[in-house]
Amino acid sequence: MKHLMFYCRSGFEKECAGEIQDRATQLEVFGFPRLKSNTGYVLFECYQQGDAERLVKELDFKALIFARQMFAVAAEIKDLPREDRISPILESLSDMEAFPRCGDIRIETPDTNEAKELLKFCRKFTVPARQAMRGKGILFPKDNPKKPVLHICFVAPGHCFVGYSLSSNNSSFFMGIPRLKFPSDAPSRSTLKLEEAFHVFIPREEWDERLAPGMWGVDLGACPGGWTYQLVKRSMFVHAVDNGMMADSLMDTGQVKHHQEDGFKFEPARKNVTWLICDMVEKPSRVAQLMGEWLISGWAKEAIFNLKLPMKGRYDEVLEDIENLKLFLIENKVKFQLQAKHLYHDREEITVHLRCLSNISPY
Numbered sequence: 344m345k346h347l348m349f350y351c352r353s354g355f356e357k358e359c360a361g362e363i364q365d366r367a368t369q370l371e372v373f374g375f376p377r378l379k380s381n382t383g384y385v386l387f388e389c390y391q392q393g394d395a396e397r398l399v400k401e402l403d404f405k406a407l408i409f410a411r412q413m414f415a416v417a418a419e420i421k422d423l424p425r426e427d428r429i430s431p432i433l434e435s436l437s438d439m440e441a442f443p444r445c446g447d448i449r450i451e452t453p454d455t456n457e458a459k460e461l462l463k464f465c466r467k468f469t470v471p472a473r474q475a476m477r478g479k480g481i482l483f484p485k486d487n488p489k490k491p492v493l494h495i496c497f498v499a500p501g502h503c504f505v506g507y508s509l510s511s512n513n514s515s516f517f518m519g520i521p522r523l524k525f526p527s528d529a530p531s532r533s534t535l536k537l538e539e540a541f542h543v544f545i546p547r548e549e550w551d552e553r554l555a556p557g558m559w560g561v562d563l564g565a566c567p568g569g570w571t572y573q574l575v576k577r578s579m580f581v582h583a584v585d586n587g588m589m590a591d592s593l594m595d596t597g598q599v600k601h602h603q604e605d606g607f608k609f610e611p612a613r614k615n616v617t618w619l620i621c622d623m624v625e626k627p628s629r630v631a632q633l634m635g636e637w638l639i640s641g642w643a644k645e646a647i648f649n650l651k652l653p654m655k656g657r658y659d660e661v662l663e664d665i666e667n668l669k670l671f672l673i674e675n676k677v678k679f680q681l682q683a684k685h686l687y688h689d690r691e692e693i694t695v696h697l698r699c700l701s702n703i704s705p706y
Contacts, residue, residue, distance in 0.1 A: 411519025446490025
């Protein structure tokens, strides 16, 4: 196999392609991206056969910022007959000795308004496709979350890409998107950004320990309280820092202390803060510096924050800000783990998770 497919947010194909090119080159896998604006996906074509299988193993998905999903492409199939779409897909896979037996199947589309029209078909097509794949031994008889995932991505009616991802190195979400419902009592839709970040950055089995009731958090730029809401509903206490007004529903809980101050000047009186969260509309370099200062000072153990992106040079800005933040922490001998992702609920921004570690080498 020579191709990999990456899902991304529509309009960010260029950033996704640039990142994949850089990461592949670092692994000494050479090729080039194929993309069209606003399609919601990027194809990376390797020069050498077999390099796609190598990248799907060695390219750390969690380290990718702009990709929502990645899989090695076994076949591109066009002009599927309406009366029998399954047989050509089966034939394309039956001839491939290197294609792994999979434990699950996902029939998806890129996340664009045009492709969304295909979602109804994908849902209906999933059951007969799963049965046919199991009948041919391409899928195990029962779902197995530890085995590779079979992907069939329709980019147009009758036009799909077929391939696989590794369950240990992919997104566990359909189309790479956590399906979240906006809570009716939340002060703003921005609350979904932080909820998605928890799903993406923190393993579910660690929620009880790392998102525990009784913890203290600080929300910089909190007004009207969309991010504060996520901590409050988990029975945490929050210092909400913003010159604006907070939602009365949050203040009535008794869990929120409102500080009408500049988020760049606020310092917690007690150093018992576990979570620092921040969605301020400021220059990304300034926000990244502030987050580093909090962790270096020992004022918080974990931080989730957004970096607002410029209209041009978005990928270069992201690389510079994150690299400067890492260097800042390393110079101050802070051991840390850092992840960044362009989440589904993000727009012209990326979300970063930063965690202080002990007895572990820096990321």
